[in-house]
Amino acid sequence: MIRVQQQDFDPAEEYRALRNSGSGTGAIATFTGLVRDNGDMNGVTGLFLEHYPGMTEQVIEGLVHEASRRWDVRDARIIHRVGALALADQIV
Structure with a gap:
């Protein structure tokens, strides 16, 4: 799942969605990027x-494909925000 959006997102909700996406998962890795405020x-x-x-979605899809080629990626949820972002806002 790849979303490019302006609105904020809830990392806990995205984690739960990954957790509930199927069996056989041995780990969930997360990364939340922030607009730097320093x-x-x-x-x-x-x-x-x-x-x-x-184009944005295509590039992100390519990154997911490359990761899946290298590792056993069962599922991925990627959110990339666009538009106006304040300092310390979540960005990815």
Whole structure:
């Protein structure tokens, strides 16, 4: 499942969906990326992410395919946010 969206998401809900997706799973790995709120960001209050619909999903799908080729990936849920994001917002 790949979603490119503007709205926020609940990592716990996504974890539960993976947990309930079928038997035989030995581990669930998660990663939640955040808009950085540190560093040399004088005056920065957020960012705006643009994307090319269709191309974005295709690239992410390629990453999932490559991971599945290398490891026994049973399921994947990838959410990538676009649009206006504030500092410390979830991004992936």
